[in-house]
Amino acid sequence: MSLPFGPALLFCPGDRPERYQKALERADAVIIDLEDAVGHDDREYARECLVSMQLDPDRTIVRINPIGSHDAQADLSAVEATAYRYVMVPKAESAEQMRAVSGLQVLALCETARGVLAAPAIAAEPNVVGLMWGAEDLVASLGGTGSRRADGSYRPLALHARSAILLAAGAAGIAAIDTVHLDIADVAGLTEEAEDAAASGFAATACIHPSQVVVIRDAYRPDDDEVERAREIIAAAASEHGVFRHGDRMVDAPLLRHAEAVIRRADRR
Template identity: 60%
Template sequence: MTHPAFRFGPALLFCPADRPDRFAKALDRADAVILDLEDAVAGDAKHAARVALLSTPLDPERVIVRVNPASTPEFADDLAALLETEYRTVMLAKCEGTADLVDLADLEVIALCETARGVLAANEIAALPNVSALMWGAEDLVASLGGSSSRFADGRYRDVARHARSQVCLAAGAHDIAAIDTVHLEIGDLDGLRAEAEDAVAVGFAATACIHPGQIEVVRESYRPDAARLEWARAVLDAAEGQGGVFAFRGGMVDAPVLRQAASLIRRAGG
């Protein structure tokens, strides 16, 4: 099954859709902008946000529009506004199953699995042919469980959040689509953001979402392979030419999974 190619990242920046004065600046700073019609916009500003979406066009190849959940009254209005624009990549908030995507069949979808139901349905959602990526969210997930905190006092995610993150990543990988890591809410905690972004890229996430422009460069640096690692990747792929199977390289064993990891590093560096 062929899914749309995920072309965004690694640093995606949320921007409230009722703040058109920020649209161009957000797009200039980030690799792609997520114009948010959901949580970033108060209920009485939803209409103004849709108007701004229509009246402030950006490059559609670098824009994702987050719409309200399919179960809400706002969803139909969001979709109607979206279809009047050139934007064709939609992030569906609080996606809880394949039925939520029925009205989005002609659009590229990034499904946001951020409730208990959504996380458990991630594999089925990822199988739909118009889904290009899955993203997870910690705070809505914990709220859907009746909890009050996704992290321990030291900043580490609680086990249920880590499980959800892993499940979404695995579901995306199983269907050869992208996985997007969730936002780091502590804007000033750049060290914590860096640690999470480095972990994300190490296990296969394609991008990390940001809530502030100051987070962008940290994410980009984390996803960018360092020079030594990139040199190793190119060298080991060169050494693999003519090899029939497992071989030794610089004191280590190299097999097919190692070569795939090397190729992934080179893709992240732009070839």
């Protein structure tokens, strides 16, 4: 349920090649965006930029246009001319779409009602290595006007979709990626959401600005006290059988797995 890079995935417009390397240096992986971040008339230029630039293929993801579109075919041709093998497929709505990009490692972006409902089937495809959800496109697909309330919290619909994507990814044994926090100045809100994502089981959180990277990394990184408690529980379990008491807590198999997850996150520092 993890990815071969850290938790902060930074989007970079495909038509801004001068930002590619900087984005990769600042984040754990860069998502070169050929879709929403690029105007229709600039997409061919963005593809040319993608082919001409040489980034670390192990930490580079290319967001193509929706499967079935003319741009998607051109995007995939550009990807094939590079060493990049991670692609993000937006508006993912069916397992059949994933088969159209066989041979590539796919992060499926479920951001419509149909996509969220089809998430289990999408996640089961062998080339799909992760699921991500998108709040604003989801609400737009339903004719709504916003995924958040006035106080910045998600509406129940968005929270349901977020949980559905996490559960579908977990059931398939692949990574779940939390969506972007659009309010760049809202550091507290991003911190709360990223901490919740890490505690809930997301492998990563996507972001749109370099300043958000450190916030996400810190949220996914357990503090020293949390790591120490986890190590103590794991050490105590070595001499116990079944459920046991550790301090003031009873520890059973699920809590032991929680401790192991904390150690895995700490080892990614």
